[in-house]
Amino acid sequence: xxxxxxASARKALEARKISAVELVEAHIGAVDSLDGQxxxxxxxxxxxxxxxxxxxxxxxxxxxxxxxxxxxxxxxDLFCTEGVRTTAASNILRDFVPPYxxxxxxxxxxxxxxFLGKLNLDEFxxxxxxLTSAFGGVTNPWRxxxxxxxxxxxxxxxxxxxxxxxxLVLGATGTDTGGSIRQPAAYCGVAGVKPTYGRCSRFxxxxxxxxxxxxxxxxxxxxxxxxxxxxxxxxxxxxxxSVDRPVPRYTEALERGVRGLKVGIPKEYRVxxxxxxxxxxxxxxxxxxxxxxxxxxxxSLPHTKYGLPTYYIAALAEASSNLARYDGVRFGxxxxxxxxxxxxxxxRREGFGEEVRRRILMGTYVLSSxxxxxxxxxxxxxxxxxxxxxxxxFEKVDVLLTPTAPSAAFAWDEKPDDPVQVYLxxxxxxxxxxxxxxxxxxxxxLDRQGxxxxxxxxxxxxxxxxxxAAGRVMEKAAGFTHRPAIVxxxxx
Amino acid sequence: xxxxxxxVRRIAKLARIGIDDAEAxxxxxELGGILGWVEQLDEVEIAGVPxxxxxxxxxxxxxxxxxxxxxxxxxxxxxAVLSNAPDRVEAFFTVPKVVE
Numbered sequence: 001x002x003x004x005x006x007a008s009a010r011k012a013l014e015a016r017k018i019s020a021v022e023l024v025e026a027h028i029g030a031v032d033s034l035d036g037q038x039x040x041x042x043x044x045x046x047x048x049x050x051x052x053x054x055x056x057x058x059x060x061x062x063x064x065x066x067x068x069x070x071x072x073x074x075x076x077d078l079f080c081t082e083g084v085r086t087t088a089a090s091n092i093l094r095d096f097v098p099p100y101x102x103x104x105x106x107x108x109x110x111x112x113x114x115f116l117g118k119l120n121l122d123e124f125x126x127x128x129x130x131l132t133s134a135f136g137g138v139t140n141p142w143r144x145x146x147x148x149x150x151x152x153x154x155x156x157x158x159x160x161x162x163x164x165x166x167x168l169v170l171g172a173t174g175t176d177t178g179g180s181i182r183q184p185a186a187y188c189g190v191a192g193v194k195p196t197y198g199r200c201s202r203f204x205x206x207x208x209x210x211x212x213x214x215x216x217x218x219x220x221x222x223x224x225x226x227x228x229x230x231x232x233x234x235x236x237x238x239x240x241x242s243v244d245r246p247v248p249r250y251t252e253a254l255e256r257g258v259r260g261l262k263v264g265i266p267k268e269y270r271v272x273x274x275x276x277x278x279x280x281x282x283x284x285x286x287x288x289x290x291x292x293x294x295x296x297x298x299x300s301l302p303h304t305k306y307g308l309p310t311y312y313i314a315a316l317a318e319a320s321s322n323l324a325r326y327d328g329v330r331f332g333x334x335x336x337x338x339x340x341x342x343x344x345x346x347x348r349r350e351g352f353g354e355e356v357r358r359r360i361l362m363g364t365y366v367l368s369s370x371x372x373x374x375x376x377x378x379x380x381x382x383x384x385x386x387x388x389x390x391x392x393x394f395e396k397v398d399v400l401l402t403p404t405a406p407s408a409a410f411a412w413d414e415k416p417d418d419p420v421q422v423y424l425x426x427x428x429x430x431x432x433x434x435x436x437x438x439x440x441x442x443x444x445x446l447d448r449q450g451x452x453x454x455x456x457x458x459x460x461x462x463x464x465x466x467x468x469a470a471g472r473v474m475e476k477a478a479g480f481t482h483r484p485a486i487v488x489x490x491x492x
Numbered sequence: 493x494x495x496x497x498x499x500v501r502r503i504a505k506l507a508r509i510g511i512d513d514a515e516a517x518x519x520x521x522e523l524g525g526i527l528g529w530v531e532q533l534d535e536v537e538i539a540g541v542p543x544x545x546x547x548x549x550x551x552x553x554x555x556x557x558x559x560x561x562x563x564x565x566x567x568x569x570x571x572a573v574l575s576n577a578p579d580r581v582e583a584f585f586t587v588p589k590v591v592e
Contacts, residue, residue: 099573197546237555312530330577343587343588346510364503381541381543384542435547
């Protein structure tokens with residue numbers, strides 16, 4: 001089973017070389033033996049997984065297999081799963097058991113996927129390190145050469161990225177608000193796709209910033225991401241921002257090639273202080289695409305530098321509004337108080353972690369009377385200009401190529417104290433989120449210390465197919481077969 | 493841009509998050525730092541630019557005017573809604589006394 005992928009496991013199940021029960025047991029064994037070192041799981045659901053695997057074997061025997069029949073996945077603990085605790089990595093939802101299923105996870109279950117459990121994340125998906133989880137940080141399965149320092153997996157989908165990289169699951173769901181799929185994918189050496197805003201339903205996904213949140217797949221190859229996205233995507237009447245258009249067969253776009261494709265290289269992404277290795281990898285990516293017949297074109301996205309501050313105003317404003325629902329009355333934890341206000345204040349002080357409280361306060365400030373126009377409305381207007389940058393670029397080119405993150409994974413104790421410094425991790429991923437454009441990250445190489453680095457592709461609205469085609473060309477050229485220090489032998 | 497602790501306490505009150513004096517000072521510094529950083533947006537020319545509220549990719553739509561609680565009937569829906577209440581009395585959520 002060495003070098004197993006979602007696609008290869010699917011073929012093995014189809015050919016009856018392995019049963020779903022065996023496949024799922026092997027992955028449960030990997031979680032049992034390795035997750036003590038990673039802390040990627042908040043909750044495991046092995047009994048359900050075993051029952052689902054038996055049912056999958058029966059459907060395979062009857063020739064009724066779904067697209068993901070019998071394949072073990074992990075679910076970011078931001079997706080509501082009926083009857084399985086869903087925490088958003090927050091104390092305020094420590095004992096929350098949703099009475100309903102998110103649309104994305106329901107779509108995966110419909111296709112026969114088997115869920116091993118709920119994966120760790122930054123609290124309420126707010127962070128780029130996975131260190132803000134109330135259930136403890138996640139450890140990146142990668143190590144620097146000759147060092148055993150614990151590294152961050154990135155965030156917020158850090159548990160998803162770590163679990164996929166270490167071979168605990170064949171694929172995982174993530175969500176991306178400003179880079180929360182792409183940045184951890186890059187830090188952990190896996191592939192991740194943030195689809196166009198509106199492609200995957202947000203119903204049942206615990207909200208952070210509703211105009212930016214988007215679910216997507218994370219897996220070890222782009223083919224695996226394409227398979228998962230086919231199952232996850234689709235119109236949902238329960239999400240008012242869901243877009244009603246057919247879901248393409250993404251897997252069929254993979255080998256389309258890039259001949260004649262125009263690849264934009266945004267000059268504003270050449271930022272000061274970027275490690276030379278990341279610059280070199282970016283040049284390498286351009287060369288790979290050129291050799292396959294694409295034409296690199298320099299483009300300008302003039303408002304790039306305003307992406308991060310715009311993002312933080314918009315996202316924090318929306319977060320302060322979305323998180324008003326955690327009041328200790330209808331669901332979630334409660335800390336008693338003598339008055340209703342005292343109950344609210346005590347509950348929210350105890351229930352939310354430091355970063356979440358800081359973001360709610362910041363969001364409350366920019367929405368408050370007297371500051372709304374100066375901060376929030378201005379940010380929304382700058383967001384329009386950022387969107388227009390992308391629309392103008394896509395009149396000249398078919399896809400954009402950039403690095404995913406300005407650094408490789410860093411150590412737990414190297415996290416800066418200044419929140420603004422932490423926010424800078426998202427400098428390359430935030431602009432596409434603001435525009436609502438689809439983007440992916442693929443593992444493209446290692447740095448001098450042996451840590452994975454990612455390249456990002458950004459596409460036109462609903463043109464995930466071109467992302468997969470261009471990404472596949474680079475994936476083949478990169479031949480990324482490196483594996484982390486902590487890995488389930490035979491599974492990844 | 494700097495914030496004073498009085499403003500921080502006012503925001504915390506609006507957000508219904510309890511804070512103590514020591515926290516107010518730390519937050520004033522941190523939030524002031526973030527506000528100073530976002531002030532660079534003042535450089536951007538925004539005259540005549542409409543605000544981007546969403547991506548505008550989804551067409552606005554109205555649903556059919558029908559009850560949409562689907563197959564959950566016979567009081568089961570009520571139980572599901574109440575199932576995560578931190579405290580309840582029969583079919584009601586509870587709060588501290590708000591009327592004297």
